Structures are given as structure tokens and as C-alpha cells.
Amino acid sequence: MARPRQFDEQDAVIKATDLFWRRGYNATSVRDLGAELKLTPSSLYRTFTDKHTLFLRALDHYRATDSAQAEQRLDTAGRPVRQVLRDWMLWLVSCPSDGESGRGCFVVNTATELGTTDAHVRRRTEAAFEVTRQALRSLLREGRHNGELPLDLDLDGAVELLFTTVLGLRVRERAGHDPARLATTIDAVIQALGSTSAQPS
Amino acid sequence: MARPRQFDEQDAVIKATDLFWRRGYNATSVRDLGAELKLTPSSLYRTFTDKHTLFLRALDHYRATDSAQAEQRLDTAGRPVRQVLRDWMLWLVSCPSDGESGRGCFVVNTATELGTTDAHVRRRTEAAFEVTRQALRSLLREGRHNGELPLDLDLDGAVELLFTTVLGLRVRERAGHDPARLATTIDAVIQALGSTSAQPS
DNA sequence: CTAGTTCGGGAACGTTCGCTCCCATACGTC
DNA sequence: GACGTATGGGAGCGAACGTTCCCGAACTAG
Numbered sequence: 001m002a003r004p005r006q007f008d009e010q011d012a013v014i015k016a017t018d019l020f021w022r023r024g025y026n027a028t029s030v031r032d033l034g035a036e037l038k039l040t041p042s043s044l045y046r047t048f049t050d051k052h053t054l055f056l057r058a059l060d061h062y063r064a065t066d067s068a069q070a071e072q073r074l075d076t077a078g079r080p081v082r083q084v085l086r087d088w089m090l091w092l093v094s095c096p097s098d099g100e101s102g103r104g105c106f107v108v109n110t111a112t113e114l115g116t117t118d119a120h121v122r123r124r125t126e127a128a129f130e131v132t133r134q135a136l137r138s139l140l141r142e143g144r145h146n147g148e149l150p151l152d153l154d155l156d157g158a159v160e161l162l163f164t165t166v167l168g169l170r171v172r173e174r175a176g177h178d179p180a181r182l183a184t185t186i187d188a189v190i191q192a193l194g195s196t197s198a199q200p201s
Numbered sequence: 202m203a204r205p206r207q208f209d210e211q212d213a214v215i216k217a218t219d220l221f222w223r224r225g226y227n228a229t230s231v232r233d234l235g236a237e238l239k240l241t242p243s244s245l246y247r248t249f250t251d252k253h254t255l256f257l258r259a260l261d262h263y264r265a266t267d268s269a270q271a272e273q274r275l276d277t278a279g280r281p282v283r284q285v286l287r288d289w290m291l292w293l294v295s296c297p298s299d300g301e302s303g304r305g306c307f308v309v310n311t312a313t314e315l316g317t318t319d320a321h322v323r324r325r326t327e328a329a330f331e332v333t334r335q336a337l338r339s340l341l342r343e344g345r346h347n348g349e350l351p352l353d354l355d356l357d358g359a360v361e362l363l364f365t366t367v368l369g370l371r372v373r374e375r376a377g378h379d380p381a382r383l384a385t386t387i388d389a390v391i392q393a394l395g396s397t398s399a400q401p402s
Numbered sequence: 403c404t405a406g407t408t409c410g411g412g413a414a415c416g417t418t419c420g421c422t423c424c425c426a427t428a429c430g431t432c
Numbered sequence: 433g434a435c436g437t438a439t440g441g442g443a444g445c446g447a448a449c450g451t452t453c454c455c456g457a458a459c460t461a462g
Contacts, residue, residue: 171368
């Protein structure tokens, strides 16, 4: 109809996600966003309505990319369940090194900052958490079914423990804790899944 | 020398701690604090220098009271180690119910919000974390020594796992997760410490 | 080419931010 | 009782906040 955009909306959301992820919602001003996305206030507001809506867009984008990639890495594809879990968790606490470090998980950060007050945010964070829990559950069930995990494994307990551990790991990664200690944590929680002495054929 | 205070400084710190704990640093304005502590800006600044200094006071107060109480509950006093751990963790995720709920841990919240940018805050949160880790370590060592825990228990791994789980539990408590699931998590991590089939004499 | 529409740029809105200053007041000291 | 000092109250500082408005520019549709 009229004059086309000079910027890529999706690219702007990506950069907004990065900024919100690092600094959080309250510590990120609209002018910070404008500088990072190279958008004037008018363009930003015409495109994304307001700061809060843009934040929700960023949260949705994160879930559709980073979170989705995480769940994808939980697919076994025939590999041993324990190894899948271990690689997945190691990746979770080191993947930010593809950029800078110490960002933690955008969903976890957001849940602690806004989850108690903002219903829209809360619905999204809880949904993201639930996806992870279900992915863990089906992975463990598969492992128990094919003999890689003990038959008497307490599924509920194992899911809760793994999920809670992951949240803790994400917090510790943002806090800049020693990666070696995080790796120790990961090995410990996997060992806690129970000792099937030998791998089945 | 002159006119005495009409307010109790310690009481003001307590109320400030409560407010910062619930809302976080950035979402709490000086005027919010003034209303809660019943202090005018002039009194607040004369007494506490500025917002950031008051926040550090609040963080120190939290460590000296709530955190200290938590470490205290890790003292065995002759009770079984597993039970001490279980009661301690259950208390951690339910103690906010002495007021309202869903506040999580002030140190954890602060570490995720400001730990990456504020050095003064970071030093305090890391110190608090280290105290907890050491308390867990000595408790586990005691349990291993007196036969309540397996002799071949991996101390480093168990400490990291317990500590990380606690961080995750605190996040989940703030996120308002079902207490029953948190209890399931706690039972799972304690069972993971290893099975000494019977209690020694 | 013209009309219509959305764009980018930027000034500026009103509010709230963290913080300072001033002054009457109330207390301890002598 | 008079003095000196720190208090509580509150107006108000400059800056930054989220947001809106206006404008010339740039593009499409007819």
C-alpha cells in the first residue's frame, strides 16, 4: 500500500530478546531498545504497540527458538538416554558461550522478575516449564521402558528432580558459577537416576 | 546531642528487606520505600545514604536473619542427617507462608536480577551461596562418617546436587509451583544420596 | 502524475525517577 | 531558659521514564 519498512521486524525481535534476556525487563528502557534495534520511538511503538507487548514478543520468540532447540536436543534419536540427558544439560549451561556468558535462561529470569505480578508473563513461563517437564517425562519413560533405567525408577520423582536441577543450573550459570562445578552437578543428578549396572544390548 | 529519631532504624531495614524481596530492586522506587517505611525522602537519605546502600543493608539483614536461620536448621543436634535435610528443604519452600507466599529467596532473586552487573551485590550473594555449600558439605561429611550415608558417597557431587536443587526449589517456590511437587523433588534428591539400607545404632 | 498511506526522524508530552535543599520542630546540653 | 544540633515534612531539583504527535520522505495503487 505505502512506504515499506527499512528494518526487519523479526531481526528487531531477536535483538530485543537479547537485550531483555541480559538485563531483564525493568532495567531495559525503551531508549536502550531503540539504540540496540536502531529504531526510533515512533517506529518501535507503531510496530510493537508498547514496551510490554514487545517483551511478550521477545518471550515468545525465545520459546520458539532457544527453548524449542532445547526440547529438540532431548530427542533420543536412538542414543542412550543418560548420554542424551548429560549432553543436554551440559549444553544448557554452556550454550550462552556462543555469545557472551552469564545470561542464564530468559524464561527463568523472567519468571523470577515478573512471574509474581504479571499474568501474561506468568502464563508463558508456566507453559514453557510444562513443556520441559513433559519432554523429560517421556524421555525417562522411554529409558525405563527399554531397560536403560531401572524398572522401579520413580518417574514423578525423577522428573521433578531433573527439572528442579535444571532451574538451579540455569540460575548458577547466570551467576557465573564455575562450569566444572555445574558439570559435577550434572553427573551427580544423572547418577541419581539409578544404577543399571550394564547397558542392555 | 539533638533531636532523637522517631523511627526504629532496624525496623525500617526489615520493612525495606520485605519490599525489595517481593518486588526486586528496579521495581521498587524510593517513594514506595518511603510509604512502606513511613519515612520522608529526607529521613531516608540521611539515614541510609541512598537507595543502593539501603538495598545492601537489606541484603545484609536478610543474610543475618533468614539465611542464618536456614544454616542453623542444618545443624543436626543428634537428629538423623536425612531427616535434617528433608525438614530443612521443606522449610525452605514453605517458610514464606508465615507471611504471604511466592517470594522465593531474596539472595537468589537478587543474584539473577543484579548479580551480573553489580559487584557489591555479587560479592554478597556469592558469600551467601558459599556459606550454604559449606554447611551442606559438613552435614554430609558427618552423615557419611557416622554411617547414615554410604561410605562411598561422592561428597563433591552430593553437595553440588543438593545446592543446585535448593536454588531450583527457591525459584519454583517464587513461581508458585505446587508444594506437593516441590516435596516430591525433595524426597527424590534425598533418596539420591544413596541407600544405606538400615540406620546404624 | 497524482492521491493515498505508511514510513523514519525527532521534538516534546506528562509522569515518575533518585535525590537535595530548606525550615520549623523537638530534643539534649549547659 | 537559651543554645546548638539533628530531626520530620515537604517542595522541588534535573534527568530519565514510557509514550505521543507531527512532519517531510518514500513508496504503491490508480
